[in-house]
Amino acid sequence: MTSLHEELLRRNNFHTSSTRSWEAIAGLGWHEPTPSTIPLAAVRTVSVVIPAHNVGYCLLAVLDALENQHHRYRFEVIVVDDASTDNTAAIAAGHSIVTTAIRLPERMGAATARNLGTALTRGQTVLYLDGDMLLPPHVITDIAARATDTSVLVGFRHNLPYEAHQGGHGVLAQHPNLAADHRVVWRPPVGRPLLYTGVTLTEPVDGSPLDHTHDFVDLGYGQRYVDWDLPRMVVTALVAVPRAAVVDIGGFDPEFGRIGWGMEDTYLGACLIAAGMLVIPLRQAVGFHLDPPDADEQWQQKLATWPDTLARYWDLIRQPAPTGRSRAFTTAMTDLLRICEVLR
Template sequence: MQISIIIPALNARSTLPACLAACKAQTLPAGVTSEIIVVDDGSDDGTQAVAEAAGVQLIQHAERRGAGAARNSGLAVAMGEIILFTDADCVPEPNWVAEMIRPFQDSTVQGCKGIYATHQPELVARFVQIEYEDKYDLLRPQPAIDFIDTYSAGYRTAVLQATGGFDETIHYVEDQELSFRLAAAGHKMVFMETAVVWHQHSDSLRRYFRKKVMIGYWKAQIMRRYPERIVKDSHTPQVLKLQMGLVALFLAVLVASVLFPFALIAAVFLLGIFMLTTLPFLQKAWRKDHAVCLAAPGLLFCRALALGIGYAWGLARPLLKK
């Protein structure tokens, strides 16, 4: 079996060396070979030189075209029967390839998703890690999933080629659109929590908030194509949707209280309900990181607010057709 590891890179000179070193140091099962393909998406910081020095296959875009286009360029030249994706700021564990390809021993499996880990000391980054782990708890019991993040992703090459790869008109969370498209076509995808890549999460509230706004914006675009996923998908906690609604109502009532002071009571009531919805997350966080647990209510409020702003923006400014 031949595996192709595709890494899109944009101004990744500082992070790409560790990623490539980890990819080259993989402990491969007997009979498995791998190739590493870096797609430089119009970098201007010397990313190309890093890839060349590492001796991996390099594809260059003359100008920025987006992560989806970069992955498609790698797919176009890949020789492997299984495609693995990771990002230029990720460092896979030595057994990452072996764990990622294990589910494909089942001929019905067409895609596989691994997980993030981090050693970061920053409070926001530690919160983000627990946020991911909360989603992993949701994915773990499911025999099939409908979303694969491309930081640790595997697909059968034939399936990607047959479905057209990534939609290059989507410039954020394009992996979500691809996953929903594969799921809609009946392709089975699974969760593999033993396939780990290390990552540097958003380490400040500003970066985290901006990222969530962008996720909300593009999520609204993608939901135009897959409205059935608004109700439920395999990776989004249902409580998150409730929290977004509560935050929107809280802010609306809070504004109304300027004219109608009695509305302030309703605002406090809504905030109290929001706090109650955070309790399951707080229980998980307390067992892992007391400081994150104490900060989590405010961070969860910011998450719901940012996603809500982005989603409303996406609804008001449609870019994608159904």
């Protein structure tokens, strides 16, 4: 049976013809912010899924930004509280933009939270958005107008330290900077192993993964750009995917959340690519990623679990690509929902 790794070697990422065809129909650049009046914005329905754990410091601003989207059509917002110990659940339950708010009975990790949120969606496209990601007002329309059954639309993030945002209100008076994302401007360390591949650089690299791979086109067929490959470009801080495709592969692997931090989105990306999806960046879809007050401490805790989640990822890559798991996924999420608290 063909492994997921072998499937990735067979898949190109030649999305240029798709983006150019869209531009010809829309009369708009692929990477331009999208007017709310564009007719194509009504083509796909969108559901926003937000996994949330202890993001009470910024969730109100994140939800306010969703409420202020200039998208003219209805979209869902589903928040899954991963057993937070702060006021995250109360904020989600009380905000008018939230369609559904669910609370897990114990902390299960972002992968499980996203799976449960996905099971509750009705939109054709699922936008995975972190609970600390603040979106400019055009982003939902950018995604709704461009989404298809065969595309993974990748957005970007501009990280802000807590002292620079203090909860996020007023931040969107600024403009997030595309170059702040490591997938766009990358200065890797020299003399120590890189996180993903373990490669050790002996000289500095002036990296521009997005530009140097021609908007990820050159990452097809399993190609790499030093420490980056196509699955690793799929970051669920801000990414839109076809719901049907996610359900068919069985959603996110929940084991990542039990082990620690990271790699569940990379694995999702690998599975979707193996299923025939094209990974296409949206340079205009950049959000502010709002750090918590204890960001340094949290980062160290996350990095401590990275070797274990990375090891699981490489193990799964050697196994067959998942497919035909819709029924099992739905059953598992139905069972999980029975023990959750419905907040809204």
